[in-house]
Amino acid sequence: MNLVTIFGGSGFLGRYVVRQLAYKGYFIRVVVRNPNAALFLRVYGKVGQIELISGDVKEEKNLLAYIKGSDCVINCAATFFETPSQSFKNLHVNAARNLAKAAKEEQVSQFIHISSLGASPKSDSQLLKSKGAGEQAVLDCFPKANIIRPSLIFGSEDTFFNRFAKLSSISPFIPVVGSCTKFQPVYVDDVAKAICSLVEDYQHERYLDLGGDEVYTFKELIDILLDEIKRKRIILNIPFFLAKLIASTNDFFRLISGGIVPAFLTLAQVKSLENDNLVDSKSENFSDLGIAPKELKIILPKIVGRFNRS
Numbered sequence: 001m002n003l004v005t006i007f008g009g010s011g012f013l014g015r016y017v018v019r020q021l022a023y024k025g026y027f028i029r030v031v032v033r034n035p036n037a038a039l040f041l042r043v044y045g046k047v048g049q050i051e052l053i054s055g056d057v058k059e060e061k062n063l064l065a066y067i068k069g070s071d072c073v074i075n076c077a078a079t080f081f082e083t084p085s086q087s088f089k090n091l092h093v094n095a096a097r098n099l100a101k102a103a104k105e106e107q108v109s110q111f112i113h114i115s116s117l118g119a120s121p122k123s124d125s126q127l128l129k130s131k132g133a134g135e136q137a138v139l140d141c142f143p144k145a146n147i148i149r150p151s152l153i154f155g156s157e158d159t160f161f162n163r164f165a166k167l168s169s170i171s172p173f174i175p176v177v178g179s180c181t182k183f184q185p186v187y188v189d190d191v192a193k194a195i196c197s198l199v200e201d202y203q204h205e206r207y208l209d210l211g212g213d214e215v216y217t218f219k220e221l222i223d224i225l226l227d228e229i230k231r232k233r234i235i236l237n238i239p240f241f242l243a244k245l246i247a248s249t250n251d252f253f254r255l256i257s258g259g260i261v262p263a264f265l266t267l268a269q270v271k272s273l274e275n276d277n278l279v280d281s282k283s284e285n286f287s288d289l290g291i292a293p294k295e296l297k298i299i300l301p302k303i304v305g306r307f308n309r310s
């Protein structure tokens with residue numbers, strides 16, 4: 001096993017995967033839309049160990065060239081917001097399918113696809129629906145693929161704790177949608193470790209749900225955050241019907257502005273918050289890989305320490 005090609009390697013999770021693989025001595029090819037913005041990945045490896053290639057996973061005709069000679073392909077490419085040039089379906093279903101097909105054709109021996117807890121073709125959320133359909137599309141083309149389904153991921157570059165910590169520094173209120181929805185937050189480096197261990201000891205057709213050992217509601221997560229950064233804020237529970245109205249309005253203005261209006265709340269996000277985000281006890285998980293996930297409370301000070309008032 002020599003060459004691992006990763007799509008989405010510059011993202012929040014992808015960079016930790018690149019770092020872990022580099023540490024283990026793999027050669028890594030990272031396919032990114034903007035290689036200049038991904039140059040920081042180079043320092044994770046020795047000279048020549050990490051190659052950056054300019055490319056888009058949606059470019060079906062180039063996929064064979066991108067993955068040529070790879071022993072393993074990892075797909076971390078995803079989006080949380082649709083844009084005029086990138087729909088959930090295009091990226092999470094069609095591109096994932098094309099990549100799995102190309103990997104099969106190139107006789108790549110390992111394919112690891114990153115999905116999401118709660119992903120299901122039957123989900124009401126367009127995001128989770130596309131992720132669920134993407135899993136199926138990958139397995140149809142590459143039946144021996146491994147599928148990873150993390151819960152909410154935390155780490156220094158996460159959008160969850162950083163976003164709410166920032167908000168708490170400018171607002172006395174923290175609006176929360178789905179305050180009772182439960183999560184099993186998982187540390188980004190543990191997910192990367194899990195992916196790396198699958199590469200090292202690949203077994204066919206694995207389906208892993210990755211969550212931390214503790215279960216928290218959305219409100220409890222905000223309470224823990226506020227406690228950590230020593231700020232007292234009023235947590236406002238936004239009922240789902242109101243959140244859907246706000247999100248639909250935001251989606252509409254983003255659509256007619258061609259993506260200029262920022263996505264602060266989308267309908268897909270709101271709908272994904274209607275259900276708990278917990279690991280299925282029947283699926284494989286961290287314990288099957290011999291990994292003990294780190295606790296949120298141990299890592300959180302490193303993530304939001306700079307927001308701490310004391």
Ligand SMILES: NC(=O)c1ccc[n+]([C@@H]2O[C@H](COP(=O)([O-])OP(=O)(O)OC[C@H]3O[C@@H](n4cnc5c(N)ncnc54)[C@H](OP(=O)(O)O)[C@@H]3O)[C@@H](O)[C@H]2O)c1
Pocket residue numbers: 007008009010011012013014031032033034055056057058075076077078079080086091114115116117149150151152153154
């Ligand atoms: N973060 C979480 O809490 C969480 C929870 C559950 C599951 N997940 C899953 O974990 C995976 C990684 O998520 P993340 O948090 O790391 O997301 P992220 O930070 O948004 O990273 C996504 C990556 O995909 C790349 N990408 C997007 N469109 C692409 C395209 N057309 N061609 C090539 N690359 C493209 C992005 O590169 P650009 O710079 O070019 O945009 C970026 O490197 C995703 O499958 C996500 O669904 C994440």
